[in-house]
Amino acid sequence: MSNRINSITIIVIILIITGSYFNLTSLYYLIPIIILYIIVNIMGSTSIGLNYYFHSYSNASTTKKDIAITFDDGPHPHITPKLIELLDSHNVKATFFCIGKNVRAHPNIVVDIIDKGHLVGNHSYRHSKFFDLLSSKNMQKEMVETNQILESITGKSPKLFRPPFGITNPMLRKAISRTNMVSVGWSLRLFDTVKDPKNVIAKLVTNTKPGDVVLFHDTNKNILEIVEEYLLWLKKNDYKIVSLTSLLNIEAYED
Ligand SMILES: [Zn+2]
Known part of the structure; x- marks a missing residue:
């Protein structure tokens, strides 16, 4: 559902902002977050039963x-x-x-x-x-x-x-x-x-x-x-x- 995508996107943005607040010198912490985000989206798009993008x-x-x-x-x-x-x-x-x-x-x-x-x-x-x-x-x-x-x-x-x-x-x-x-x-x-x-x-x-x-x-x-x-x-x-x-x-x- 679009609401779910929006909430995942918001969580990712919060994680990025929080990460940058505590660790301004390095951006490496972003890599696992981005990889996880990509994996979740791929799973959502290829598994119709998850109802990820729509029911x-x-x-x-x-x-x-x-x-x-x-x-x-x-x-x-x-x-x-x-x-x-x-x-x-x-x-x-x-x-x-x-x-x-x-x-x-x-x-x-x-x-x-x-x-x-x-x-x-x-x-x-x-x-x-x-x-x-x-x-x-x-x-x-x-x-x-x-x-x-x-x-x-x-x-x-x-x-x-x-x-x-x-x-x-x-x-x-x-x-x-x-x-x-x-x-x-x-x-x-x-x-x-x-x-x-x-x-x-x-x-x-x-x-x-x-x-x-x-x-x-x-x-x-x-x-x-x-x-x-x-x-x-x-x-x-x-x-x-x-x-x-x-x-x-x-x-x-x-x-
Ligand atoms: Zn077919």
């Missing part, structure tokens, strides 16, 4: 065995349709955080996602590696562009935004507030795109807890195997997959 909905506080599952980076022309089929065969609803340019390339898949009762959210237009270096205006432009294309296909304008790579910063705080969107993080991710599927499944079943928002990618060629195993395990262990909006008590679309 993101990352899990629900509940003892009920309810969780929500989410898929980022699609729609993918081959994987997403198979995933929709798999989810449908288990009667499970998920949320797809789509990249605007992929939506433009594969609008029919987005129609199918909605038709099957899943939710759609915004995951930027280009998902550039440098998204977090954009100005707030350019971030806003990507968010608006993605919402416009999604609205033209589905008739609904998403309210949910998942920051690319989960990175947050003051520019994104401004863009989210100007677009009146809500930031959604996650509480469980297994780096499903880079790890061996068996490894991912083992970690999923060890770490799943009530109220989790689980992050997957529907661009991952192993996602069907992972999700199928996971759904069976959830069922066996009395977990229920609910919609992201009911888990977090938020709205998916503008009225």
